[in-house]
Amino acid sequence: MKSDIIKKFYISKEVCKIIGITYKQLDYYDRTDFIKPSINGAGGYGTRRMYSFNDLMKLKVIKKLMEAGISLQKLRKTKRYLEQYDDSNNNSGDGFLKVTLISDGNTVYACNSDKAIIDTLKSGQGVFGIALGKVYHDLNGDIERYLIKNNKKDVTREKVKEIIIYE
Numbered sequence: 001m002k003s004d005i006i007k008k009f010y011i012s013k014e015v016c017k018i019i020g021i022t023y024k025q026l027d028y029y030d031r032t033d034f035i036k037p038s039i040n041g042a043g044g045y046g047t048r049r050m051y052s053f054n055d056l057m058k059l060k061v062i063k064k065l066m067e068a069g070i071s072l073q074k075l076r077k078t079k080r081y082l083e084q085y086d087d088s089n090n091n092s093g094d095g096f097l098k099v100t101l102i103s104d105g106n107t108v109y110a111c112n113s114d115k116a117i118i119d120t121l122k123s124g125q126g127v128f129g130i131a132l133g134k135v136y137h138d139l140n141g142d143i144e145r146y147l148i149k150n151n152k153k154d155v156t157r158e159k160v161k162e163i164i165i166y167e
Contacts, residue, residue, distance in 0.1 A: 016061040081110040096132040
């Protein structure tokens with residue numbers, strides 16, 4: 001599936017607005033090696049963190065799980081599951097499309113087939129699920145709305161580099 005992504009990377013300020021987290025949270029995730037920017041990390045004063053679309057996918061999923069009450073310790077384990085589906089080579093987010101995360105509030109399971117989902121649900125406990133395909137499409141919409149709102153809809157990769165230098 002071809003992604004509708006317009007930009008190739010996102011700076012911290014954009015990530016916070018698109019995902020709906022604070023800069024303090026994003027900084028904490030980076031400093032504690034929870035979710036680090038895959039394109040360019042913080043390298044001292046004046047450098048900018050640059051996040052890929054896949055980084056944003058992980059952040060959006062983690063945010064949803066936190067809102068559902070999953071502990072940070074369990075989120076760290078979940079992040080390792082997410083990294084198995086991270087297709088960083090093409091940064092399209094397509095690796096996440098067929099995965100559903102299911103949790104009973106205690107454990108988070110990554111299911112990549114209908115059979116795996118059914119087997120996980122057989123326990124009979126109350127669960128909730130997050131279909132990463134839906135998160136993928138929601139994130140594309142969030143990014144597009146952000147870019148339109150900030151008049152960056154037609155931005156090319158070269159122009160983005162220029163904007164980042166002068167912002």
